Amino acid sequence: xxxxxxxxxxxxxxxxxxxxxxxxxxxxxxxxxxxxxxxxxxxxxxxxxxxxxxxxxxxxxxxxxxxxxxxxxxxxxxxxxxxxxxxxxxxxxxxxxxxxxxxxxxxxxxxxxxxxxxxxxxxxxxxxxxxxxxxxxxxxxxxxxxxxxxxxxxxxxxxxxxxxxxxxxxxxxxxxxxxxx
Numbered sequence: 001x002x003x004x005x006x007x008x009x010x011x012x013x014x015x016x017x018x019x020x021x022x023x024x025x026x027x028x029x030x031x032x033x034x035x036x037x038x039x040x041x042x043x044x045x046x047x048x049x050x051x052x053x054x055x056x057x058x059x060x061x062x063x064x065x066x067x068x069x070x071x072x073x074x075x076x077x078x079x080x081x082x083x084x085x086x087x088x089x090x091x092x093x094x095x096x097x098x099x100x101x102x103x104x105x106x107x108x109x110x111x112x113x114x115x116x117x118x119x120x121x122x123x124x125x126x127x128x129x130x131x132x133x134x135x136x137x138x139x140x141x142x143x144x145x146x147x148x149x150x151x152x153x154x155x156x157x158x159x160x161x162x163x164x165x166x167x168x169x170x171x172x173x174x175x176x177x178x179x180x181x
Contacts, residue, residue: 012074012095015133018125023118025076025093025125028065032077035089037061039110048147049108050168072097078122090118093126102138103130105176114149124157127176139176142166 018025028036037058040046046054053060064075078091090113094106105126109119130139141159143150143166151161159174166173 010097010100011071012097013071015074015076015095015129018076018129019081020121020125022081023078023090023121023125024081025078025122025129028075028077028092030062030065032089033058033061033065036065036075036077036092039089039092040108042111044111045108048144048150049106076122076126078118078125080118091122093122095126095130097137098140101136102140103134105130105139105141120153120157123153127157131178141174141176142168142171143174144170145172 015027037056037060040052040061041056043054046052046056074095076093076095077089078093080088080090089110091107091109094104096104096106098104105123107119107123107126109122113119127139130137141154143154145151145161154174155161157176158179159176162173162175164173165171
């Protein structure tokens with residue numbers, strides 16, 4: 001048990017599902033490839049997320065989900081839980097281990113789901129999962145300063161702009177600062 005717990009500090013494998021009032025977040029699986037493609041093949045998303053090709057194809061979706069990346073990179077699918085739209089994929093939250101001290105969080109929200117609070121709800125749930133799994137790691141995100149919607153979401157859920165340049169061109173680093181209990 002000790003070694004399994006120790007190993008989990010260095011891996012995003014086997015993350016448990018997380019439920020919120022409206023969403024269920026689970027690690028993407030091969031069966032999610034078509035839903036991922038449909039959600040992501042949107043120029044508003046592919047132009048904002050540096051590593052996503054445009055167009056975003058089924059092959060790209062399968063590669064993103066691929067099991068080889070699950071130790072240091074994991075993509076969670078956020079699905080609606082209500083009866084009328086149960087299972088609809090509305091957002092993706094990417095989790096990326098960065099060295100021994102940080103985990104980077106990124107996300108995108110499907111077109112019809114934007115502006116409805118799903119992004120903030122999914123990111124907040126993912127942060128809770130990360131804080132449980134990696135209590136001693138910093139949680140960071142990168143955002144273009146001109147991306148008002150993304151910047152607003154990050155600030156709303158507890159990130160602050162560090163003023164530091166990100167690793168990706170034109171982006172700033174945001175650090176999550178948990179609110180005191």
